[in-house]
Amino acid sequence: MTSDPNPSFETDFWKDAGARQTWDEIIPGAPRETQPYTLTKEAIGDFAEAMGETNRLYFDEEYAKTTPYGGIIAPPTIHILLMFACTGTTDWMRSPGTINASQSWFYNIPARPGDVISMQGRALDRYMRKGRLFVIHDNVFTNQNDQVICSGRGWTIRPN
DSSP states (O other): OOOSSSOOOOTTTTTTTGGSSOOOOOOTTTOBOOOOEOOOOHHHHHHHHHOOOOOGGGGGHHHHHHHHTTHHHGGGGGHHHHHHBOOOOOOGGOOOOEEEEEEEEESSSSOOOTEEEEEEEEEEEOOOOOOTTEEEEEEEEETTTTTTEEEEEEEEEEOO
């Protein structure tokens, strides 16, 4: 019996809340603990459908083969799924109540079914403003060939 390369996503975000890093434990510059994720055609389709995406490039293999991409690709916003897929339930970004204040993303190459995605991420800074806790963070997603799929920086407001 082979193990599933993509364990099920935890949907109870409170389950591991006590094990997540607190505000005082988020260390700017320290790498986040991550694991690789194998992207599947099904995950791409499910994500695209959930986002209301109707482009056949994300669903229809025969159509996708006729495009310059030569096959199905993931929508650029797949980094949302990948951030959660590449981090464990104890990652500080999964804290319930976290608010996405801003983000900037740069897309290099499309992710494809079968790609083994790795993420390098870290907090760059953390600060308090007007009683709110902010974290600036960056993430870089690469495939099995060490090609950068996308990279980005975000600002989140942390729960107290």
